[in-house]
Structures are given as structure tokens and as C-alpha cells.
Amino acid sequence: MAEWCREHGWYADRYGDGELIESFEAKVAALLGKPAAAFMVSGTMAQLIALRIWCERAGHFRVAMHPTAHLELHEERAYARLHHLDSILLGPRDRPTLALDLAACHERIAALLIELPAREIGGRVPAWDELATLAALARERGVKLHLDGARLWEAREFYAPKTLAEIAALFDSVYVSFYKGIGALAGAMLLGSQDFIGEARVWRRRQGGTLVQLHPLVASAAMRFDAQLAKMPAYRARALALGRALSAIDGLIVEPQPPQVNLFHLHLPAPAEAVAKARDQLAALEGAWLAQRIGEAQVPGWSTIEVYVGDNLLALDDATVVPLYVRLLERARAAA
Template identity: 55%
Template sequence: MGSNRHMPLLTPAERRALRRQCPHIVTGFTTLTPAEEFAAMAAWCEAQQAEHDMYGEGALVEGFEARVAGLLGKPAAVFMPSGVMAQLAAVRIWTEQARLPRFGLHATSHLAQHEEQAFEALLQCHGVVLGHALRPLLAGDLAACRQPLACLLVELPIREAGGQLPSWDELTELSAAARERGIALHMDGARLWESVAFYGRPHAEVAALFDSVYVSVYKGIGGVAGAVLAGSEDFVAQARLWRRRFGGTLHHLSPMVVSAAMRFDERLALMPALYARTVAFAEMLNAVPGLRVNPGLPHTNMFHLYVDAPMDALMAARDALGAETGHWLLDHIRAAEVPGWSLSELYLGDRLLSLDDAVLAPLYARLLSDARQVPR
């Protein structure tokens, strides 16, 4: 790989090609090609003697639903093709039960930022924003909202705030406050798998604070797609009805379930090591002047890295350094709220476990130095 510190900004396609060529990628998990993924799925199916489900019915899907329900300590669970569908179903169920089309959500909730206002367009529900965008929801935020709410969605962790989590005491206080007001508490647990290492408690103990729980099977777990929605028997029975109404009861859900089930236990077992490695990695980055990690001590294997350099300059320096050294240090880069600074989300998987901070520290220091030298 050749050196070109001031190479021009690449197109998205060129940047993806460059990233694929780098043998040392800091972020994320090692991924399989489609051919490798499908071959692994076929081998797992043969070993397990797995058979297709029919519209969600069958040992494969039902067994995985029971596995997740048991892990979360809930009576039942249902597999959904997407987290969007799972959470819309939860909102619909709780608002129907309360006969109140109003629910609470965080300012950075996925429902508010990434779903084209689906809860309004499809469910005719009113979402009330609670709390502050830069921190998790707290009991005081609920107390400040005097509007009646059917349910409250709580994201663990808050992705848009660097993967922050409330403390255990804060979370239990919020749960108690919701129950005191008769408000159903729903967990947006897309990254619950990554959160339990921070709390040092079993999944079921965290989930017990909530009336319903959504978990992803591609975030963290690595399945091709899909989610699981868990709660009481009655809640899940209604969720199955809404899955069909939303068009999610597909002829075969088995491909999504297999891709998650075949690596489920392995990925869950890896989470404590990923969290410990992330904390050490963040400490190294915080020691580089001009870099700042948020939160300073990560709560999960995810955090935001703030860099004292403009976005375009940082992207150019990242690309040039990757081409020269074969190390891909950052993925998505955007302008930070502070003028002249940039922000990148670092989600850390098994790739980081094989990389040494003694090698990475000078590379990040050089990345910042190079970005500051890029002509503006």
C-alpha cells in the first residue's frame, strides 16, 4: 500500500474498497462473505437437523423464541423480521391497552430519528420527547412530564450519546416511577447484549425492570436480520397478531433465525471480554491530546470519539493512513457540534481483541497530526 498523506477525498465506493483492502480494521466484528455465511448456515442446519418453519411455526423458530424468552426471564417471545416492526407492535399494544394513543420516548430514540415518523403515519400515535439528548432517561424526566402516557420507551444504551447507560440505581428508580404512574415500560434493547457487562447482572434481572423487551439479533449477535420481542403471554400473543398485520409473518423466517442461532451463545460469551478491551482502548485514546472519548469511561463496547480536526481533513487523513499502513482506524465520521471538531462512533467487536494498543496509540496520534496538516 502506497503513501499519500494528502490524497483527495475518495468516493464512498472507493472508500469501501480501501477499507476491504486493510488487513487491520479496528471497529466491528469479523464478517463473512455471503458465500461463507450461507455455507456456515448450511453446515449448522445439517448438524442440528434443522427444518424450515412455516409462517413462524416449527421447532427452529419456536425453540429460538423460547431460548431468548428464558434468557430475558419473560414468559414468552416472538421473532420479528426487524426491530422497527417489533417496537411499533409494542407501542400499538400498550397504547391500545391504555386506550391512550400517546407514549414517551427519548430525544434520540430510533423511532424519532430513523423511521420516517412511522408511529404517526401508521399508528396515529403521539410521541412525547422526554429527557436530554446527551444522557439517558431518568426518573426526574418522567416526573417532569405531566401528560398521561400509555408507555415509555427506554433505550439501553443511548447510541446517539456514545452508548451511555443509566446507573443501576437510576434504572430501578425510573422503573419504579413508571409503575407508580401505571405506565408500561418498554426496553429498546437493540444493544442489551452489550449492556449487561456494565451492570454485572444477568439479562433477566435487567429485563425484569421492564414490561416488554425488544432485542436485536443482528446488532451484537451478527445475524443477517431480525429481532425478538418478549413479554407476558398475552402481550406476545398480541405481538404475533401485529406481526401478521404488518406483513412480517413470512413464509420462512428460518434463514434469519439460523444466522442468529448458530452464533448466539458464542457472541454472548464474548461480551465481557469486549467490554474490558473497550475500556482499555478508550483509556489509550483519552491519553492522546486532541482526542476525547464520550463517555470518558465507556459503558458498553461502543463510544463516541471526538477529534480536534475538521471532518473532511480527518476523512482524508484516515484514508491516506489506511492506504499506507493497512490500519483502518475510524468508520463513519461527521462534523461535531463544536466547530472544527469531528465525531466518529466506534463500535468494537472481535477485531480489536487481536490489536495491540502499543501499535494503535501512535497511529491515532499520527491520524490527528495528519488531519491538522491537510490543506483546507
């Protein structure tokens, strides 16, 4: 990373001011078709800031989000505890939020958060027409639409040939992550209008996110950005092929099938504890790590693992990978 910075003549920022961070913010803003962007140390911070701004502008503090939104499940409800926001969980858990869900909501909301893709339901995304209809209804009702784009880089492949800018144009504000599909050390970016990002920079400082140097995080994202974006079509193509191959294993269920992005869920007819035990055994015996996240499925006695197709699975063919999942299932059933 230091060598890359020297080669390109980049130097450390100071409290978010510097050529590298400013040029990277401008690059991502142009790619997403937004007037301005601000680098953030985390997506949690970025999204709380976005919702707080929209609520203050609306004059009330109620927002809406999907029942599996990251803010609801994985952030200790920071939106409520830190910013005193009230949330409506909109629509059913097992599919993305649609216009019909917003139409059925009769409460006044300042902003609606949409995650593309929705990780907790297997990386599902709404069809383009469904997304556009939702955006139009939000505008009609004066509801600001915020995009949780933690995996927007991956979601874009589902909507191709639509561009990232065309997707982002449906939203009033956008958050993207750099440590997930891009592989940076950490970091995120919040995008929107000039005045919105001006307010976001104030809130970043209030929340302790304007570090004396953001340079290491920014550099780790900028140096990998173009190369990782170029891999996204191959990641999705590999996910489609792997999804087909795994669905042929008796007892395994791929969801959704076919996968919509390079992320999908694999359901196994064994409890999570048994699957974890089988995973650890195979890791010790064969040096293969087949599941990071293992949870109990909604069907009793079943479990769910998340499959994310990145560089590792891109480098392995089905003849190598599929037998490992066959053995995982056999060992999990034996341990159940």
C-alpha cells in the same frame, strides 16, 4: 449455516412455525426471564408493534422517548406516519432518561421507551439504582416501560453481576437485536407476557413480517448466539483499556470516560469532512478502517466518531491501534 442446521437436525419453518424458531424464541425468553417471545425481521418492526400495543391498551396514542431514540432519528418517524402515535421527547439529549424526567412530564403517556445503552450519546447507561427508580415510577403512574435493547447484550456488562433477566424484569416489553452484537444476517426478537406476544404476532403479520420462511435469519442468530454472548465481558474490558489509551492522545476526547460499554465516542478537533478524508487515506495506505460513522460534533469545528469494540479490536493491542489514531488526527488536522 446449512451445515450447522444439518448437524443439529433443524429444518425450515413455514410462516414462523417450526422447531428451530420456536426453540430459539423459548431460549431467549428464558434467558431474559419473559414468558414469551416472537422473532421479528427487524427492530424497527418490533418496536413499532410494542408501542402500538401499549397505546391501544391505554386507549390513547402518546408515548415518550429520549431525544436521540432510534425511532425519532433514523426511522422517518414511522411511529407517527404508520401508527399515528404522538411522541414526547423526554429529558435532555446528553444523558440517559431518568425518573426525574418522567416526574416532570405532566402529560398522559401510554409507554416510555428506554434505550440501553443509548448509542447516540456514546453508549451511556443509567446507574442501576437510577434505572430501578425510573421503573418504579413508571409502574406507579401506569406507564408501560419498553426496552430498546438493540445492544442489551453489551449493556449487561455494565450492570454485572446483574443478569439479563434482572434487567429485563424492570420492563414490560423488551426488544433485542441479533445482527449487531450477535452478528446474524438480520433479525430481532420482541419479548413480554403471553397475551402481549400473541398480539405482537398478529401485528407482525399485518406489517408483512411473517415471511414464508424466517429460517435463514433465525439460524444465523442461533448458531452464533452463545459464543457471542460469551465474548461480551472481553469486549467491555478491551473498550476500557482502549479508552484509556486513546484519551492519552493530545487532542482526542473519549466520551464517556471511562466507557460504560464496548461502545464509545471519540471527538476530534477537525471537521467531519477532514476526518473522513484522513480515514480514507489511512485505509488506502495501511489497510486500517478507523471510523464508520463520522458526524459533526456539537462543538463547532470538531467531529465525532463511534468506536465499537468487537472481534477486530479484541484481536489488536494498543501498540497497533493507538498510533493509527495518532496518524488519523494528524492527517485530519492537515486536511482541515
